[in-house]
Amino acid sequence: MTREFHRPATIAAALTLKRDLGAAATFLAGGTLVNSSRFSGRTGPLISLDGLDLGRLEARPGQIALGAGVTLQALVEAPVVPAALRQAALLVGNRNIRNQATIGGQIGAMEPHGALLPALLTLEASVVEALPDDGTAAPGAADLAREMTGGDGQGRSSRVRSLEAVLESGLEGLLCWVHVPVPSGGRGSGLARYARTAGDLSLLHAAVSLGRDGDRLDRPIVAVGGIGPRAVRLATVEQALAGAVLPAPGEIATAVEGAVDPRSDVRGSARFKRYMAGVLVADALARAWKDTFEEAGR
Numbered sequence: 001m002t003r004e005f006h007r008p009a010t011i012a013a014a015l016t017l018k019r020d021l022g023a024a025a026t027f028l029a030g031g032t033l034v035n036s037s038r039f040s041g042r043t044g045p046l047i048s049l050d051g052l053d054l055g056r057l058e059a060r061p062g063q064i065a066l067g068a069g070v071t072l073q074a075l076v077e078a079p080v081v082p083a084a085l086r087q088a089a090l091l092v093g094n095r096n097i098r099n100q101a102t103i104g105g106q107i108g109a110m111e112p113h114g115a116l117l118p119a120l121l122t123l124e125a126s127v128v129e130a131l132p133d134d135g136t137a138a139p140g141a142a143d144l145a146r147e148m149t150g151g152d153g154q155g156r157s158s159r160v161r162s163l164e165a166v167l168e169s170g171l172e173g174l175l176c177w178v179h180v181p182v183p184s185g186g187r188g189s190g191l192a193r194y195a196r197t198a199g200d201l202s203l204l205h206a207a208v209s210l211g212r213d214g215d216r217l218d219r220p221i222v223a224v225g226g227i228g229p230r231a232v233r234l235a236t237v238e239q240a241l242a243g244a245v246l247p248a249p250g251e252i253a254t255a256v257e258g259a260v261d262p263r264s265d266v267r268g269s270a271r272f273k274r275y276m277a278g279v280l281v282a283d284a285l286a287r288a289w290k291d292t293f294e295e296a297g298r
């Protein structure tokens with residue numbers, strides 16, 4: 001059981017606490033994971049993010065800015081949020097869980113099968129992180145820090161990275177914003193997932209975003225989750241599909257199977273995951289292609 005609980009009122013205070021309390025300290029957002037059996041062995045201090053005003057959802061020119069504390073249910077209910085992200089949020093647990101769970105917690109948890117991650121990758125999301133102030137602020141960092149805190153001017157550093165880079169190397173600070181570019185008109189999106197039972201957590205996900213140029217695929221973006229140790233884009237599959245006529249499902253599956261490197265674990269054998277990756281991407285691609293026609297009709 002945790003013996004120490006902190007509720008800082010500023011991002012700077014949260015970062016200072018994290019630095020002083022060390023690796024045993026954990027940020028607490030909605031707590032759906034931190035309070036679950038998955039974390040039961042951890043008794044280190046908790047740093048609640050509740051007082052940091054991270055729950056804003058803003059439509060800005062060309063992008064949606066999501067505070068790290070935006071709940072998954074808020075994503076589902078906000079019409080300005082791209083459809084792919086709303087649909088992905090809807091896959092998580094049930095309404096009670098979604099009312100607690102946050103987008104910051106979904107990314108911070110870095111779970112390979114996190115339901116929102118493939119969709120966020122196909123939307124080319126980026127992440128604003130506040131870092132402990134070590135004097136290495138990047139140009140423009142002061143503006144970002146002001147943006148994050150409403151201008152309390154506490155001089156900390158911040159950095160923007162693509163979600164892809166964050167998933168590859170991990171978070172180093174406090175995730176404050178997720179920036180999601182608004183897809184240009186006519187781009188379609190598709191999701192597909194595998195769960196052991198209808199009500200169970202989805203273990204494998206695929207997400208696709210693409211445009212249509214006549215009968216050809218325009219800039220397809222393909223991501224999978226739950227197959228390997230983290231959610232990833234499949235660059236070789238994207239390259240093979242770019243400018244092509246929609247291939248048959250079997251052809252897509254073969255390309256995907258050659259691009260993933262699954263590991264056997266409690267959720268399934270490597271062979272099963274490789275096979276399912278092909279099936280799910282083919283499904284998601286077909287849905288995204290169909291969606292481009294629906295987008296054109298909107």
Ligand SMILES: Cc1cc2nc3c(=O)[nH]c(=O)nc-3n(C[C@H](O)[C@H](O)[C@H](O)COP(=O)(O)OP(=O)(O)OC[C@H]3O[C@@H](n4cnc5c(N)ncnc54)[C@H](O)[C@@H]3O)c2cc1C
Pocket residue numbers: 026027028029030031032033034035036049068091092093094097100101102103104105106107108109113114115116171173174175176200201202
């Ligand atoms: C019954 C149940 C069903 C679930 N079903 C699903 C499902 O279907 N799909 C799915 O993907 N997940 C599922 N989850 C997991 C969970 O709900 C999500 O991963 C959720 O998004 C976590 O958000 P949270 O705010 O609760 O995070 P928390 O539990 O508070 O934190 C999770 C991790 O992220 C870190 N963190 C949180 N916020 C930040 C931040 N701003 N900056 C840096 N680090 C941060 C924390 O330190 C912690 O390590 C389920 C959980 C439960 C209990």
